[in-house]
Amino acid sequence: MKNMQNRLDEILAKLRERHCRITPQRVAILKIFLGSSDHPSVEQVYAQVKVNFPTTSLATVYKTVHLLKEIGEILEIGCVGGGNRYDGNKPYPHPHLICTGCKSIIDPDVHLLAQLTAELAKTSGYRIVSHQLDFFGICPACQKR
């Protein structure tokens, strides 16, 4: 988790550049995002941050999430049945594999995607700037239930 500290410092520097204030709540929320590999929801981050900062409000979490989205340091993963989920480790578009049973989300390696995107840009004439690719299915564990 040494990279996490580096990344944290980078993001804090970026916030300072923007004249945003470095508050304990923001640092705590950031650390939760950087330390989570499971694409947490706002509610989950809220529950987690309250362990160390019990007075934190849900509104502050939402505001911080909005800020981090704005500066491109977390990625919002579309509505997966109810609320949004977020990725603080790979804040750029990438595919997700979502289990509809246990709601887990993993990041599969889809090596054909770049080729597919390039091909589409060429045939359509669009300048493609972003994408969202989500697969929904049943994970091996849930298949046994």
Place this chain on the structure above:
Amino acid sequence: MKNMQNRLDEILAKLRERHCRITPQRVAILKIFLGSSDHPSVEQVYAQVKVNFPTTSLATVYKTVHLLKEIGEILEIGCVGGGNRYDGNKPYPHPHLICTGCKSIIDPDVHLLAQLTAELAKTSGYRIVSHQLDFFGICPACQKR
């Protein structure tokens, strides 16, 4: 629009099989979905159905949308900024190419997708039942502005 009538009859037959009742509201909502190529939202359908059936309630539209989703005759397109959008003409997962300039949505042909999905199912062990693939970009017309 001859295919539309055929498709409408098919869906009505399917509803009868399920012992669902064929009400004027349901028929009207169905016709709106089948006649729309622009991926309408619930609000848009509601506004449209009220032209001919002014007493129709929003709840009825939502209930009908739920029913049509259930029987697989319309496709829900994920939360693209606010509310859901629906496709009544191709009610199976397929890619979208969305222009962020003019908000138009087209259905590109992405022939590599099936191969990509099959490969992912094999390597991940998931039983993949659905997917969502949206590309965001600038269409040729908007690039000139």
Place this chain on the structure above:
DNA sequence: ATACATGCAAAACATTTGCATAAGA
């Protein structure tokens, strides 16, 4: 000192639900 962030509560949305009444089969 002075912006800006926090926390609370209320508002804003999209969607769902309960229930009495209306209407299709």
Place this chain on the structure above:
DNA sequence: TCTTATGCAAATGTTTTGCATGTAT
């Protein structure tokens, strides 16, 4: 007739907003 659908209003769940107070700079 007998069940299901409608329409209304209230409830739900998520996210946003206004504002007084607190706090980082």
